Amino acid sequence: MVTRPARRDRRSTLAVLRRLGPYLRPVRGAVALAVGAALAATLAGLSVPLVLRGVLDGPVAHGDLGALPPLLLAVLGLGVLEAGLFWVRRRVLSGPITGVERRMRADLYHHLQRLPAAFHDRWQSGQLLSRAVGDLATIRRFMNFSVVFLLVNTLVVVTGTLLLLWLSPVLAAVQVATTLPMIALVARYERRYREVARQCQDQVGDLATAVEESVLGVRVLKAFGRGPHLARRFAAQARELRRRELRRVRMLAVQWTVGIVLPELALAGQLAVGGHAIAHGAMTVGTLVAAITTTSYLRWPIDSLGWMLAEANNAAAACERVWEVLDAPVSVADPERPRALPAPARGRLRFEGVRFAHPGSHRELLRGVDLEVRPGETVALVGATGCGKTTLTALVPRLYDVTGGRVLVDGVDVRDLRLADLRRAVAVAFEDPVLFSASVRENVRLGMPDATDEEVRAALRVACAEEFVDALPWGLSTRVGEQGLTLSGGQRQRLALARAVLGRPAVLVLDDPLSALDVHTEAEVEAALRRVLRDVTALVVAHRPSTVRLADRVALLSDGRIAAVGTHEELSATCREYRTLMSTMDTEVPGTLVVGGDVRREERPTRDQVREAVAR
Ligand SMILES: Nc1ncnc2c1ncn2[C@@H]1O[C@H](COP(=O)(O)OP(=O)(O)OP(=O)(O)O)[C@@H](O)[C@H]1O
Structure with missing residues (x-):
C-alpha cells in the first residue's frame, strides 16, 4: 500500500x-x-x-x-x-x-x-x-x-x-x-x-x-x-x-x-x-x-x-x-467507439490467452488463461489459495484490465463495451460482501436503482434472504449498520447474492458465494442458486465441494493457466492435482465445528498447506 x-x-x-x-x-x-x-x-x-x-x-x-x-x-x-x-x-x-x-x-x-x-x-x-x-x-x-x-x-x-x-x-x-x-x-x-x-x-x-x-x-x-x-x-x-x-x-x-x-x-x-x-x-x-x-x-x-x-x-x-x-488517470474507461452486445445477450464468456500482472508487481499472475463458459453453463473455478482465481473473475467486469489476451462476452471484447452496458450484462458477488449504511432495499437495488419492491423480493427469495429480511424491524426499509455489521456474515452474503441476481444478468460472477454460510443455510442457498444458475452463464470461484457441486464443469487454475477443464467426475478420474485439491477441500466439511448448536466453518487450508498436499 x-x-x-x-x-x-x-x-x-x-x-x-x-x-x-x-x-x-x-x-x-x-x-x-x-x-x-x-x-x-x-x-x-x-x-x-x-x-x-x-x-x-x-x-x-x-x-x-x-x-x-x-x-x-x-x-x-x-x-x-x-x-x-x-x-x-x-x-x-x-x-x-x-x-x-x-x-x-x-x-x-x-x-x-x-x-x-x-x-x-x-x-x-x-x-x-x-x-x-x-x-x-x-x-x-x-x-x-x-x-x-x-x-x-x-x-x-x-x-x-x-x-x-x-x-x-x-x-x-x-x-x-x-x-x-x-x-x-x-x-x-x-x-x-x-x-x-x-x-x-x-x-x-x-x-x-x-x-x-x-x-x-x-x-x-x-x-x-x-x-x-x-x-x-x-x-x-x-x-x-x-x-x-x-x-x-x-x-x-x-x-x-x-x-x-x-x-x-x-x-x-x-x-x-x-x-x-x-x-x-x-x-x-x-x-x-x-x-x-x-x-x-x-x-x-x-x-x-x-x-x-x-x-x-x-x-x-x-x-x-x-x-x-x-490527475490520476482513469485507465478503465468507456471506449471511444463502443460496441453493443448482440440482443438478446446470450452470455457466452470466453477468456483468450489472458495474461495479467498487478500494477507494480513483477510477477505475471495469469500467463495465458484460455477458458470458455457456454451460455447457461456454470463453471466452477478451483485452484490453490492465491493462484489468481479472484483476480481472473475481476477481469470480467473490468475491475482490472488484462495486460495480455482478451475477455469476451458474446464475442465482444469487454474493453469495447460501454462500462454501463458491461456491468448490466455481468453481475458480481464478492467473497467479502460489502454493504453500505443504507436500507436493505437500497443495498439490494445498488446496480438497479429503479427495481420495484416486487423485483427486490424475488431476488431476496432466490438468495434465501426474504425470511430474515421480513423478520428485521422495518423489513426492506431496515437500515443495515456501517458495512452491514448489524447482520451476520451469512445474511450479508445472501443480500450480496440477491443484489447480483436482481438485474437478471447474462453472466454471473460469484466469488465463493457460500463462504460465510452455515451448513443449514448453505443447503438452502445452494438450492436457490441452482435455480438461478439454470438460466444464466456463471463463473463461480469454489473453495469447497458443495460449491463445485453447483457447476456443470470445473476449471482448474494452476501456475497462471487453466490446467484442466471437465466435469467433476472427469477431473477426479484424470487429474491428480484436482484430486489432491478436492481432498484438501473435503477436509473442511468434516472439520466444521458445532459449538452449542452454532455451526462454524474452519479456516480454509493455507496456500502452503495446499502446495504441500499437491506436491505429495
Ligand atoms: N491489488 C493487488 N496488488 C498486488 N498483488 C495482488 C493484489 N491483489 C491480489 N494480489 C496477489 O495476487 C495473488 C492472487 O490473488 P487472488 O486473490 O486472485 O487469489 P485467489 O486464488 O482468489 O486466492 P484465494 O483462494 O485465497 O481467494 C495473490 O498472491 C495476491 O497476493
Missing part, C-alpha cells in the same frame, strides 16, 4: 494555485465585487488620516471650532462606510466560495468513483478522506479570505506608501525601509513553509487511515487484545504530527514577530525624523500625525502579508494533494 504518492510538485505556489482558476471563473463576478468592497473599505479607512490632518492643521491650529463638526462627521461616516463594505465583502463571497468547495468535492468524489480498482489498491483511504475533507476546507478558507486580502492588502500597502510619499518622501522612505525585510523573510520561507505544510497534511492523512482502520477492525483488535499496541502506534503518529505542526508554528512565529516589530520600528523612525523636521519648521504637526496614522493603518496589511502567504502555501500544499487524485 502506498501511503502517499512519491511525486512532489516543485512548481511555485502561484503556479499551483493558478489551477483554481477554472473553479473560480464562474464566481469571478462575486470575487471582483468582494475585492472591490474590501478595497473601498480599506481606502475609506486610509482616508481617515487625511481628515485628521485637516482637523489638526485647520480648525485645531487656527482655533476655528465651527469647522470641526463636518470633519468629525466625515471621520464617523468613513468608519461606518468601512464597516459596511467589509460586511458586503463577506456576504457577497461566502455563498459562491462554499459553492466552489462543493463543486471541487463533487469532482473529487466523482473521479474517485471512476478511478480503477488498481488505484484504490495503492492508496490509503485515510489519505483520500483527508483530501476530500480537510484539504478542500483549507482551499475554501484561502479562497474566501486570503485571495481577497492578498490582493487588497498589497494594493493598500502600495496606495498607503504612495500617500506617505505625497505627505512626506522622507517618512515614506522610513516606511519602505522597514517593510523590505518582511518581504525578504516571506520570500525566504515560501518554499520551506510549503514543504512543512505538505508534510503536516500528509501526516493528517496517515492519522485518518489509522483511525479508520482501527474503527473498522475494532472487533478483530479486541479479539486479539491488540488495542493497546495500536494505541501506542497511534500515539507515535500523533506525536509526529505534533512535531511537524510545531515546525510550521515556529516558522509562523518568526514571521509574526518580525511583522509586529517592523511597523513599530517604522513608527519610531517616523516620530524621530518627523519630530526633528517639525522642530526645524520643515513639517507640520498635521502631516506627521497623518503619516503616523497612515503607517498605523498599514500595520495590519503588512502584518498579515506573511500570514496570508503562509495560508497561500497551505492552500498550495492542499491543492497539490487534491490535484494528485484528480
Whole structure:
C-alpha cells in the first residue's frame, strides 16, 4: 500500500494555485465585487488620516471650532462606510466560495468513483478522506479570505506608501525601509513553509487511515487484545504530527514577530525624523500625525502579508494533494467507439490467452488463461489459495484490465463495451460482501436503482434472504449498520447474492458465494442458486465441494493457466492435482465445528498447506 504518492510538485505556489482558476471563473463576478468592497473599505479607512490632518492643521491650529463638526462627521461616516463594505465583502463571497468547495468535492468524489480498482489498491483511504475533507476546507478558507486580502492588502500597502510619499518622501522612505525585510523573510520561507505544510497534511492523512482502520477492525483488535499496541502506534503518529505542526508554528512565529516589530520600528523612525523636521519648521504637526496614522493603518496589511502567504502555501500544499487524485488517470474507461452486445445477450464468456500482472508487481499472475463458459453453463473455478482465481473473475467486469489476451462476452471484447452496458450484462458477488449504511432495499437495488419492491423480493427469495429480511424491524426499509455489521456474515452474503441476481444478468460472477454460510443455510442457498444458475452463464470461484457441486464443469487454475477443464467426475478420474485439491477441500466439511448448536466453518487450508498436499 502506498501511503502517499512519491511525486512532489516543485512548481511555485502561484503556479499551483493558478489551477483554481477554472473553479473560480464562474464566481469571478462575486470575487471582483468582494475585492472591490474590501478595497473601498480599506481606502475609506486610509482616508481617515487625511481628515485628521485637516482637523489638526485647520480648525485645531487656527482655533476655528465651527469647522470641526463636518470633519468629525466625515471621520464617523468613513468608519461606518468601512464597516459596511467589509460586511458586503463577506456576504457577497461566502455563498459562491462554499459553492466552489462543493463543486471541487463533487469532482473529487466523482473521479474517485471512476478511478480503477488498481488505484484504490495503492492508496490509503485515510489519505483520500483527508483530501476530500480537510484539504478542500483549507482551499475554501484561502479562497474566501486570503485571495481577497492578498490582493487588497498589497494594493493598500502600495496606495498607503504612495500617500506617505505625497505627505512626506522622507517618512515614506522610513516606511519602505522597514517593510523590505518582511518581504525578504516571506520570500525566504515560501518554499520551506510549503514543504512543512505538505508534510503536516500528509501526516493528517496517515492519522485518518489509522483511525479508520482501527474503527473498522475494532472487533478483530479486541479479539486479539491488540488495542493497546495500536494505541501506542497511534500515539507515535500523533506525536509526529505534533512535531511537524510545531515546525510550521515556529516558522509562523518568526514571521509574526518580525511583522509586529517592523511597523513599530517604522513608527519610531517616523516620530524621530518627523519630530526633528517639525522642530526645524520643515513639517507640520498635521502631516506627521497623518503619516503616523497612515503607517498605523498599514500595520495590519503588512502584518498579515506573511500570514496570508503562509495560508497561500497551505492552500498550495492542499491543492497539490487534491490535484494528485484528480490527475490520476482513469485507465478503465468507456471506449471511444463502443460496441453493443448482440440482443438478446446470450452470455457466452470466453477468456483468450489472458495474461495479467498487478500494477507494480513483477510477477505475471495469469500467463495465458484460455477458458470458455457456454451460455447457461456454470463453471466452477478451483485452484490453490492465491493462484489468481479472484483476480481472473475481476477481469470480467473490468475491475482490472488484462495486460495480455482478451475477455469476451458474446464475442465482444469487454474493453469495447460501454462500462454501463458491461456491468448490466455481468453481475458480481464478492467473497467479502460489502454493504453500505443504507436500507436493505437500497443495498439490494445498488446496480438497479429503479427495481420495484416486487423485483427486490424475488431476488431476496432466490438468495434465501426474504425470511430474515421480513423478520428485521422495518423489513426492506431496515437500515443495515456501517458495512452491514448489524447482520451476520451469512445474511450479508445472501443480500450480496440477491443484489447480483436482481438485474437478471447474462453472466454471473460469484466469488465463493457460500463462504460465510452455515451448513443449514448453505443447503438452502445452494438450492436457490441452482435455480438461478439454470438460466444464466456463471463463473463461480469454489473453495469447497458443495460449491463445485453447483457447476456443470470445473476449471482448474494452476501456475497462471487453466490446467484442466471437465466435469467433476472427469477431473477426479484424470487429474491428480484436482484430486489432491478436492481432498484438501473435503477436509473442511468434516472439520466444521458445532459449538452449542452454532455451526462454524474452519479456516480454509493455507496456500502452503495446499502446495504441500499437491506436491505429495
Ligand atoms: N491489488 C493487488 N496488488 C498486488 N498483488 C495482488 C493484489 N491483489 C491480489 N494480489 C496477489 O495476487 C495473488 C492472487 O490473488 P487472488 O486473490 O486472485 O487469489 P485467489 O486464488 O482468489 O486466492 P484465494 O483462494 O485465497 O481467494 C495473490 O498472491 C495476491 O497476493
